[in-house]
Amino acid sequence: xxxxxTIAEMKETIQNKLPSTIGFVPTMGYLHEGHLSLAKEAKxxxxxxxxxxxxxxxxxxxxxxFDQYPRDEKRDIQLAKEIGTDILFIPSVEEMYPTKSAIQxxxxxxxxxxxxxxxxxxxDGVITVLTKLFHIIQPTKAYxxxxxxxxIAVIDALIIxxxxxxxxxxxxxxxxxxxxxMSSRNVYLSNxxxxxxxxxxxxxxxxxxxxxxxxxxxxxxxxxxNSIKEKITSAKIDYISIFSYPYLKKxxxxxNIIIAVAVYFEKARLIDNIILNQNGTQLKxxxxxxx
Amino acid sequence: xxxxxTIAEMKETIQNKLPSTIGFVPTMGYLHEGHLSLAKEAKxxxxxxxxxxxxxxxxxxxxxxFDQYPRDEKRDIQLAKEIGTDILFIPSVEEMYPTKSAIQxxxxxxxxxxxxxxxxxxxDGVITVLTKLFHIIQPTKAYxxxxxxxxIAVIDALIIxxxxxxxxxxxxxxxxxxxxxMSSRNVYLSNxxxxxxxxxxxxxxxxxxxxxxxxxxxxxxxxxxNSIKEKITSAKIDYISIFSYPYLKKxxxxxNIIIAVAVYFEKARLIDNIILNQNGTQLKxxxxxxx
Numbered sequence: 083x084x085x086x087x088t089i090a091e092m093k094e095t096i097q098n099k100l101p102s103t104i105g106f107v108p109t110m111g112y113l114h115e116g117h118l119s120l121a122k123e124a125k126x127x128x129x130x131x132x133x134x135x136x137x138x139x140x141x142x143x144x145x146x147x148f149d150q151y152p153r154d155e156k157r158d159i160q161l162a163k164e165i166g167t168d169i170l171f172i173p174s175v176e177e178m179y180p181t182k183s184a185i186q187x188x189x190x191x192x193x194x195x196x197x198x199x200x201x202x203x204x205x206d207g208v209i210t211v212l213t214k215l216f217h218i219i220q221p222t223k224a225y226x227x228x229x230x231x232x233x234i235a236v237i238d239a240l241i242i243x244x245x246x247x248x249x250x251x252x253x254x255x256x257x258x259x260x261x262x263x264m265s266s267r268n269v270y271l272s273n274x275x276x277x278x279x280x281x282x283x284x285x286x287x288x289x290x291x292x293x294x295x296x297x298x299x300x301x302x303x304x305x306x307x308n309s310i311k312e313k314i315t316s317a318k319i320d321y322i323s324i325f326s327y328p329y330l331k332k333x334x335x336x337x338n339i340i341i342a343v344a345v346y347f348e349k350a351r352l353i354d355n356i357i358l359n360q361n362g363t364q365l366k367x368x369x370x371x372x373x
Numbered sequence: 374x375x376x377x378x379t380i381a382e383m384k385e386t387i388q389n390k391l392p393s394t395i396g397f398v399p400t401m402g403y404l405h406e407g408h409l410s411l412a413k414e415a416k417x418x419x420x421x422x423x424x425x426x427x428x429x430x431x432x433x434x435x436x437x438x439f440d441q442y443p444r445d446e447k448r449d450i451q452l453a454k455e456i457g458t459d460i461l462f463i464p465s466v467e468e469m470y471p472t473k474s475a476i477q478x479x480x481x482x483x484x485x486x487x488x489x490x491x492x493x494x495x496x497d498g499v500i501t502v503l504t505k506l507f508h509i510i511q512p513t514k515a516y517x518x519x520x521x522x523x524x525i526a527v528i529d530a531l532i533i534x535x536x537x538x539x540x541x542x543x544x545x546x547x548x549x550x551x552x553x554x555m556s557s558r559n560v561y562l563s564n565x566x567x568x569x570x571x572x573x574x575x576x577x578x579x580x581x582x583x584x585x586x587x588x589x590x591x592x593x594x595x596x597x598x599n600s601i602k603e604k605i606t607s608a609k610i611d612y613i614s615i616f617s618y619p620y621l622k623k624x625x626x627x628x629n630i631i632i633a634v635a636v637y638f639e640k641a642r643l644i645d646n647i648i649l650n651q652n653g654t655q656l657k658x659x660x661x662x663x664x
Contacts, residue, residue, distance in 0.1 A: 093538055100391065184482035184530035185500065191475035209476065217536040239475035245508040247384055 083163045085170045089178075092171050092218050102129035106221030108212065111135040112152040112266035113161045116256040120225040121165045123253055132219050133162050134171040136178060141207030152266050171219065178214060187213060189236055192330045196232045196342055197353065200320055205236045212237060216246055224248055228368060229255040229263050231340055231355045235328035238370050252368030255354070257283065263354045270350035281313035282343055282354040289341045294362045299324045299333070302341070310345060320344035320351065327357050328368070338365060374454045376461045380469075383462050383509050393420035397512030399503065402426040403443040403557040404452045407547040411516040412456045414544055423510050424453050425462040427469060432498030443557050462510065469505060478504060480527055483621045487523045487633055488644060491611055496527045503528060507537060515539055519659060520546040520554050522631055522646045526619035529661050543659030546645070548574065554645045561641035572604035573634055573645040580632045585653045590615045590624070593632070601636060611635035611642065618648050619659070629656060 086092045096104070105124030109117050117133075125131040135158055142148035155172065162170045187210045192198070198205055216224065226234050234252040241250050256264045261283035262276075271279060285306040292302045303322045310317050321344050326337035333339055342355035357365040377383045387395070396415030400408050408424075416422045426449055433439035446463065453461045478501045483489070489496055507515065517525050525543040532541050547555045552574035553567075562570060576597040583593045594613045601608050612635050617628035624630055633646035648656040 089536060093536075097538075183534040184480055185534045186479040186481055188477040188479065189475055190477055191473075214536045217538055220538060243474040243476045245380060245384075245505045247388075247508055247511060 083159075083167050083170055085159065085172060087172055087174070087177070089173060089218050092169075092173075095169065096132075096218075096220050099130060100220075103222040104128055104130045104132055104220065106215070106219050106224045107131070107133045108215055108224065108226075109133060109135055110137045110151065110266065111158050112154055112269075113158050114256070114264045114266065116227050116229065116264040118161065118165050119256050120227060120253055121162070121167060123251070124223065124225045125166050128222060130168050131166060132169045132171060132221065133167045134173075134215055134219070135162075136171075136173055136211065136215075138178075138207060138211040139175055140179070140210055141204050143201055143203060146201070147267075152269055171215075178211070183210070189239065192232065192235045192239055192328070195325060195330050196321060196323055197344060198232060198236075200344075205233070208233060208236060209240045212240065213244075216248060221248055223251050223371075225251045225253060227255060228252045228357060228365070229265065229354065231327065231342060231357060232330065234368055235330055238328045238368075241370060249371035250369065254364075254366060261287075263352070265352065267350045267352065271347055271352075275314075275347045275350075278314045278317075279345075279347070279352060281310050282345060282352060285309040286341055286343065286354060286356045290356055290358060290362075290364070293339065293341070293358065306341070306343060310343070314345070318346040320346060327365075336360060374450075374458050374461055376450065376463060378463055378465070378468070380464060380509050383460075383464075386460065387423075387509075387511050390421060391511075394513040395419055395421045395423055395511065397506070397510050397515045398422070398424045399506055399515065399517075400424060400426055401428045401442065401557065402449045403445055403560075404449050405547070405555045405557065407518045407520065407555040409452065409456050410547050411518060411544055412453070412458060414542070415514065415516045416457050419513060421459050422457060423460045423462060423512065424458045425464075425506055425510070426453075427462075427464055427502065427506075429469075429498060429502040430466055431470070431501055432495050434492055434494065437492070438558075443560055462506075469502070474501070480530065483523065483526045483530055483619070486616060486621050487612060487614055488635060489523060489527075491635075496524070499524060499527060500531045503531065504535075507539060512539055514542050514662075516542045516544060518546060519543045519648060519656070520556065520645065522618065522633060522648060523621065525659060526621055529619045529659075532661060540662035541660065545655075545657060552578075554643075556643065558641045558643065562638055562643075566605075566638045566641075569605045569608075570636075570638070570643060572601050573636060573643060576600040577632055577634065577645060577647045581647055581649060581653075581655070584630065584632070584649065597632070597634065601634070605636070609637040611637060618656075627651060 105128030107120045137151050189205050193205045260280045289302045306322045324341050326333045327340040339358045344353045396419030398411045428442050480496050484496045551571045553571050580593045597613045615632050617624045618631040630649045635644045
């Protein structure tokens with residue numbers, strides 16, 4: 083595995099490898115099974131697997147956890163190597179943002195709901211860093227976890243509206259044995275919170291069954307809310323929402339449906355979701371382009 | 374020469390031609406010697422010459438000349454063919470902007486002076502359409518005329534800040550025998566205005582000589598202003614400016630210098646400039662990247 087820390091070397095390396103197909107898994111590090119499952123799929127579907135580790139300051143709000151975001155580069159390198167990563171790109175903040183950028187990228191749609199509402203500017207930071215990484219790595223396919231479903235919806239808009247020559251692939255959320263969605267932020271949970279947190283997944287499963295039998299969305303959301311409040315007496319629910327996917331608008335008959343929740347714990351805000359296609363089964367793979 | 378009208382066909386064609394080097398000349402059509410000189414150079418330096426013709430509504434203000442912008446597709450196709458263009462990309466507005474874009478691109482630097490000041494949003498439109506065209510065409514080198522010097526400065530920022538894997542090439546302004554900078558908008562000039570318009574070039578040449586002998590920028594600008602006003606009694610001068618290039622800031626000793634003018638005629642606003650490097654000679658080629 084080649085470890086690259088500069089943009090110049092990364093670009094040159096890619097230039098010399100063309101025209102291989104490149105599978106790209108951008109991460110913020112502190113790798114878990116979720117990241118590794120993306121990497122495995124990318125490895126299988128492309129000639130070259132490039133993974134990046136970059137905790138992107140641009141997507142953290144002033145009161146968010148950029149400094150505290152968990153990091154373990156040594157362990158990440160080991161895991162990336164074991165999974166068969168060909169190139170691991172680990173740029174510094176100075177490398178990615180040497181000067182204040184003259185170009186500002188803003189996303190105006192798909193962000194006034196869910197996490198976008200409580201994290202202003204977050205997705206602007208996401209599309210900016212991904213635009214840069216896409217230009218540096220020039221992937222054939224880029225892989226993301228459906229746990230961050232709104233992020234995939236935003237990247238979908240980015241790729242379509244700016245005509246990126248990239249196929250977007252969204253893969254299912256990896257879960258702990260009890261159902262908790264894997265997340266680098268799970269390390270922030272106390273033992274008690276860790277036990278309680280499983281209710282996010284359980285209530286989504288309940289929602290799925292209710293939707294299958296035609297329950298109204300309002301009723302479904304109420305049931306999810308009550309389930310969460312019952313299990314976590316101190317829970318601060320950020321949102322429980324149902325939208326079309328990836329449009330994140332009112333659901334039409336022909337749309338995929340996302341049911342998404344976000345709950346604040348003491349030191350972490352956890353999110354989870356399930357996406358159902360028109361016949362009520364869970365979406366296995368979200369793709370845009372020829373992927 | 375292959376004429377392509379859809380993004381899908383253009384992307385597919387490029388995909389199949391990789392990894393040739395691609396020289397790209399984006400234009401708004403109504404081709405003149407300026408465009409053709411860019412195309413000749415691009416042809417010489419690359420395996421494949423792609424030219425685009427697209428009058429981009431996004432870079433015209435509400436009171437600007439989008440509808441009236443001169444168009445002659447038949448003649449353009451003939452000229453592009455004669456010059457050895459391999460692929461001519463002529464997308465429709467609907468093809469480039471099928472829906473309202475969710476992504477907004479804004480340029481915050483290098484635009485609060487010169488044309489940027491009187492054309493708010495113009496360069497946002499330029500960077501948006503170029504980002505799309507760059508993704509569709511995937512050029513090795515992109516060629517622009519230094520007549521639109523601020524445009525090149527803006528594209529320079531775009532390419533650097535978003536890490537586009539593209540080399541930027543700026544080539545000298547093509548001129549009529551009397552010195553008038555070639556422009557598709559010259560057709561708007563009356564005979565009298567056409568004769569007067571040569572003063573833009575003449576006053577810039579005078580400015581160059583004055584700068585060479587150490588005249589202050591304030592004095593130089595005054596001389597240019599008086600020359601223009603003397604020749605064109607009804608002239609409405611938009612700006613006469615001297616800045617560092619491509620930064621468009623106050624000039625430091627080590628910077629290239631741009632002297633730029635913009636003058637309103639009855640139906641057209643004409644611009645011209647010269648760029649001097651540190652030893653006072655005119656810049657022959659602006660490049661960014663390995664070009």
